[in-house]
Amino acid sequence: MSSTILPPGLQGDLQEVISGGSTDWLDYQFVKFYTNAYIFQDDKLLLGYKKRGFGVGKYNGFGGKVDPGETPDQAAVRELKASVSNRYINKRLKRTQEEAGIDAPLQHCGTFLFVMKPGPEWAFQIELYRADTYSGTLEETDEMRPQWFSVSPPSLDSAVAEVASKAEELSEAPALSSIPFASMWEGDYLWFPFLLSNQHFTGRVDFEEVDGVPRLARWWFGVPPRNPTD
Numbered sequence: 001m002s003s004t005i006l007p008p009g010l011q012g013d014l015q016e017v018i019s020g021g022s023t024d025w026l027d028y029q030f031v032k033f034y035t036n037a038y039i040f041q042d043d044k045l046l047l048g049y050k051k052r053g054f055g056v057g058k059y060n061g062f063g064g065k066v067d068p069g070e071t072p073d074q075a076a077v078r079e080l081k082a083s084v085s086n087r088y089i090n091k092r093l094k095r096t097q098e099e100a101g102i103d104a105p106l107q108h109c110g111t112f113l114f115v116m117k118p119g120p121e122w123a124f125q126i127e128l129y130r131a132d133t134y135s136g137t138l139e140e141t142d143e144m145r146p147q148w149f150s151v152s153p154p155s156l157d158s159a160v161a162e163v164a165s166k167a168e169e170l171s172e173a174p175a176l177s178s179i180p181f182a183s184m185w186e187g188d189y190l191w192f193p194f195l196l197s198n199q200h201f202t203g204r205v206d207f208e209e210v211d212g213v214p215r216l217a218r219w220w221f222g223v224p225p226r227n228p229t230d
């Protein structure tokens with residue numbers, strides 16, 4: 001791994017792990033914050049099939065916009081509950097919160113900027129969370145259908161090597177597991193190895209629409225420098 005110039009919008013002491021694409025980084029006017037949470041249990045990962053709205057028809061983690069006055073951590077907890085229970089009543093609406101949805105000890109595990117053209121004038125800054133356990137009852141909602149997928153978490157090095165070898169081809173997402181990459185956001189397979197191996201990461205993905213379909217145009221992912229004594 002070598003250090004490099006970071007893409008616009010990224011900050012920190014980061015070492016590049018993977019990058020690609022040849023277009024200029026896309027412009028954006030401002031940043032909006034979003035969350036995306038992943039629940040693991042034993043050798044399974046919970047994803048939701050998005051039934052409506054942005055990303056309809058794709059499998060994804062559970063999340064949405066960070067509301068004004070909320071921290072991303074708070075939004076991640078709220079969105080996780082709301083995504084998997086019709087009976088969840090939002091505290092912010094000053095109504096009683098029912099015991100519904102799921103709770104999980106979410107840990108922040110990564111950040112990426114997502115820019116799309118044509119699209120909104122903002123960059124999506126997506127704060128990623130994961131947990132290895134949860135409590136509560138999963139329910140299908142009008143927004144998401146939860147579904148478990150089997151995973152075998154790779155070591156970071158083997159996962160990165162596999163992704164790097166495929167990334168230039170961009171024809172097919174790697175078969176890391178039974179995770180349905182073909183039905184997910186096209187850039188997800190680039191950073192899933194970090195999520196699966198629990199390695200904190202930062203990155204950026206730019207999408208450009210071709211014939212109405214968003215296509216990966218440029219990407220960069222990095223991790224904090226490793227301690228040489230590790």
Ligand SMILES: Nc1nc2c([nH]c(=O)n2[C@H]2C[C@H](O)[C@@H](COP(=O)(O)OP(=O)(O)OP(=O)(O)O)O2)c(=O)[nH]1
Nearest residue numbers: 034035036054060062063064065114124126185188
């Ligand atoms: N896995 C993945 N998720 C993405 C990508 N781009 C992207 O916006 N997302 C996520 C971030 C958010 O969790 C979600 C977008 O939020 P949303 O559009 O569903 O939010 P929403 O308005 O429904 O939220 P809300 O009504 O519940 O507040 O999609 C991507 O490339 N990969």
